[in-house]
Every structure is written in structure tokens, then in C-alpha cells.
Amino acid sequence: MATKTSRGKRRDTPRSAGTSLTRLTILDAFHGWVIPALTAPAALVLYVLYNIEALDRAPAVIALSLLTLATVLWAGLRAFISERTSTRLALLLAAYAIVWAATTTIPLVATIDPGAPLxxxxxxxxxxxxxxxxxxxxxxxxxxxxxxxxxxxxxxxxxxxxxxxxxxxxxxxxxxxxxxxxxxxxxxxxxxxxxxxxxxxxxxxxxxxxxxxxxxxxxxxxxxxxxxxxxxxxxxxDRFPVILLAGLGLLLTCGAVVIDAWRPRGESEGLLTTLTLATVLSIASLSLWGGAHPGFGQLAGDALGGSVVGTIVALALARVARPLIHRLPAAP
The missing domain is CATH 2.60.120 (Jelly Rolls)
Structure with a gap:
């Protein structure tokens, strides 16, 4: 009987324990402030290189924009970077992140760098x-x-x-x-x-x-x-079609509302929805009023305006759609 009990027990080997510890360390690092700790100095270096004319306007502004988008997406999804997140949920979040990145990056890059003139x-x-x-x-x-x-x-x-x-x-x-x-x-x-x-x-x-x-x-x-x-x-x-950007932004916002509903109550409620609305509105503003070749000033101004309007719209949306949000299915 003792033999059966000892056989029934399963002990982690040193190798599996080390793998689990490494995984937890990586997850904890990405859940913490590793991403902004890397992107903030990189953004500062880009700005300095641009001001000393070591880097042209378009690549400098595009690189800074991509760093900003990566930080925003990380902030919206960081609550799910945990060992408790199921594989199915992780795959859904990864798919949403890919769509989110493509939907925001393509029109933003097309606005900043329209290419060679016709x-x-x-x-x-x-x-x-x-x-x-x-x-x-x-x-x-x-x-x-x-x-x-x-x-x-x-x-x-x-x-x-x-x-x-x-x-x-x-x-x-x-x-x-x-x-x-x-x-x-x-x-x-x-x-x-x-x-x-x-x-x-x-x-x-x-x-x-x-x-x-x-x-x-x-x-x-x-x-x-x-x-x-x-x-x-x-x-x-012509610029990236604003109507198409609005439609894609609406789809991203709907997805963000669902993902925010999967958060534990009281934990960054509506954060991804707010960040998504702010990002889409900032890109739309830059596309419409940013000029032919927008620089750091236009990018910062439109980002500020989009953040303010996006926050207001997200708060109004949360209040109007609260009954529907509570009926959404639980996280997979």
C-alpha cells in the first residue's frame, strides 16, 4: 500500500521546476514595468537624434509612434499577463493584439510617411x-x-x-x-x-x-x-480612408469592451476601451488635421486631444452599456 502511495505521488524534477520558475519570472517582468522602462529611454534617444538632425523626420516619428502603440497595448492587456490566464484566453488576447496593432499601425504610418509624390x-x-x-x-x-x-x-x-x-x-x-x-x-x-x-x-x-x-x-x-x-x-x-478607420476602430472598441468585461471587478475597469478609443481618435485627428508631413509636435498634440476625447467617450459608453456589459460571458 505504501508502495502504491509513493508511486502515485508526482514530484517535479529540477528541470521542470526551473522551467516553471523561469516562466514565472518572465511573466512577472512583462507584468511589471519592463516595457515602459525600455520604451521610454528609446523614445528619448529618438527625440535627441531627430533634434541633432542625425535622423530624418519620417523614420523618427514612425519609430516613436510604434513605441507608443506598443506601450499602450501593453497597458491595456497587462492585467492578463499572469500564470492564471488560460491557454484559450491567451490565444484570444494574442489574436486581438495582432488585429489591434495592424489596425492602428497601418493608417498611422501612411499618415506620417505618404511616400514619394506623384x-x-x-x-x-x-x-x-x-x-x-x-x-x-x-x-x-x-x-x-x-x-x-x-x-x-x-x-x-x-x-x-x-x-x-x-x-x-x-x-x-x-x-x-x-x-x-x-x-x-x-x-x-x-x-x-x-x-x-x-x-x-x-x-x-x-x-x-x-x-x-x-x-x-x-x-x-x-x-x-x-x-x-x-x-x-x-x-x-489620398490619406488612409477615415471611414474605414472609423469602422475598424468600432470593431476594436467592441472587442475591448468584451475584454474589459473579463477583468475582475474593480481592477482597471474599462482601461482597454479607453486606450483603444484614445488611440483611434488620435490617429484620425492626425490624419485629418496633422498636415502633409506631421512631426513630433503634431503627434503630441493629437495624442493629447485623442486621450481627452477618448476618455470622455469611454466613460459615457461604460455608463450607457453597463447593463449589457454585465451580461457578457465570463472569460474563457
Whole structure:
């Protein structure tokens, strides 16, 4: 009888015990602050490299955006990084994380780096150029870039431009905007300061082309005429469809609501839903109003705005959908 009892007992071998300990250590590290401890210094290095012009704008902003998305996704799912999480639940969360990452990364990268322009042309005042859009109807983005001439006074300057956009025999539409230049004092240490030049010389216009008629753009006017030495037009395809982003964001939000319902009560309730809404709204805002080539400033501003609006919407959604949330099935 004693022999049967001793045979029935199962003891962990040193190897299996070591494997379990390693697994618990890894889970504890990822549940803790390892991810932000790695991403925060990496983001700081990227920002420094960008400011010393060792890294171009697009790769720097994209890399920082990807680090931010990874941290946000980790924050939303970290409560489930535990040895108590079942294999089925882990697979479901992994599938959701992949969809979440793809849905947010693709439109964000497409907004930050639209790729090579379809067409580039430098214009002087009253010049006209044809866009290669005949027989290619659809939505496009027209970027207007101005170059200020030299200034001896280092005073603020502003130039206003007007473009005539015409398709076939239809009346020309007017596209207009301003280029600005100003100088600011920036502190260096306790007593020193330096003059910093701030330029806003790039403007974005959304244009719509219908039919197969020739499309032309005329630089109608620049005022004052002697302020801007040249104007360059760049034509890009339309941005990632905002309607598609809204639909995908809705699906992500529904999935986040279900996952948040699987949390123990009182533990970060609605966190993934809030983070998902904030992320989708930030990307939509950057796509709509971030300009042709958004930088760190636009990224930070849209992230802040998306976070505020996303939190408000998530709180309202939680209050409205609370009866339905309590009826959702338990975690697998």
C-alpha cells in the first residue's frame, strides 16, 4: 500500500521546476514595468537624434509612434499577463493584439510617411502647370511649399498665396493659405539665450478630381510678391480612408469592451476601451488635421486631444452599456 502511495505521488524534477520558475519570472517582468522602462529611454534617444538632425523626420516619428502603440497595448492587456490566464484566453488576447496593432499601425504610418509624390513642380507667380490626373478620378492631396527669401532684419514675415485649381472647362476653384516666418528667443542654460527661426511654409489642400478632363493649377498671386522666392507643388494620393478607420476602430472598441468585461471587478475597469478609443481618435485627428508631413509636435498634440476625447467617450459608453456589459460571458 505504501508502495502504491509513493508511486502515485508526482514530484517535479529540477528541470521542470526551473522551467516553471523561469516562466514565472518572465511573466512577472512583462507584468511589471519592463516595457515602459525600455520604451521610454528609446523614445528619448529618438527625440535627441531627430533634434541633432542625425535622423530624418519620417523614420523618427514612425519609430516613436510604434513605441507608443506598443506601450499602450501593453497597458491595456497587462492585467492578463499572469500564470492564471488560460491557454484559450491567451490565444484570444494574442489574436486581438495582432488585429489591434495592424489596425492602428497601418493608417498611422501612411499618415506620417505618404511616400514619394506623384508629381512635383516649382512655380513662379502666374505660372500654370498640368497635373497628371487626366482619366484618374478620385481624391488627392496637394501640398504647397514656399521658400522665404533672405532677410536682414530677422523680423516676423507672412506671405499669402492663391492658387487656381481648374478641371476642364469648369470654373476654377481657389485654394489659398499663408506661409509664416518668425524668430523667438530660446534659453540656453541659466543666463544664455539664442534666436530660433520658426517656419510654417507647408500647406495641405484636399482636392477631388472627377471625370477624364485635364486638371491644371495656376499660382494666381503671392502677397507680398518679394517675400517668397519660389512655390513648389507636390501631389500625393489620398490619406488612409477615415471611414474605414472609423469602422475598424468600432470593431476594436467592441472587442475591448468584451475584454474589459473579463477583468475582475474593480481592477482597471474599462482601461482597454479607453486606450483603444484614445488611440483611434488620435490617429484620425492626425490624419485629418496633422498636415502633409506631421512631426513630433503634431503627434503630441493629437495624442493629447485623442486621450481627452477618448476618455470622455469611454466613460459615457461604460455608463450607457453597463447593463449589457454585465451580461457578457465570463472569460474563457
Amino acid at each position: 508629381f512635383t513642380e516649382q512655380l513662379q507667380e502666374h505660372d500654370t502647370t498640368k497635373l497628371p490626373l487626366e482619366g484618374r478620378p478620385g481624391a488627392y492631396r496637394l501640398v504647397v511649399q514656399g521658400v522665404f527669401g533672405p532677410s536682414q532684419t530677422k523680423s516676423a514675415r507672412q506671405a499669402h498665396y492663391r492658387l487656381g485649381f481648374a478641371a476642364g472647362d469648369a470654373p476654377a476653384q481657389t485654394l489659398e493659405g499663408d506661409f509664416t516666418e518668425r524668430y523667438m528667443q530660446q534659453r540656453l542654460g541659466r543666463r544664455g539665450s539664442t534666436t530660433v527661426r520658426e517656419l510654417h511654409t507647408e500647406r495641405l489642400h484636399d482636392i477631388q478630381v472627377a471625370g477624364d478632363k485635364p486638371v491644371s493649377v495656376t499660382l494666381s498671386d503671392i502677397a507680398p510678391a518679394d517675400t517668397i522666392t519660389s512655390v513648389t507643388l507636390q501631389l500625393y494620393p
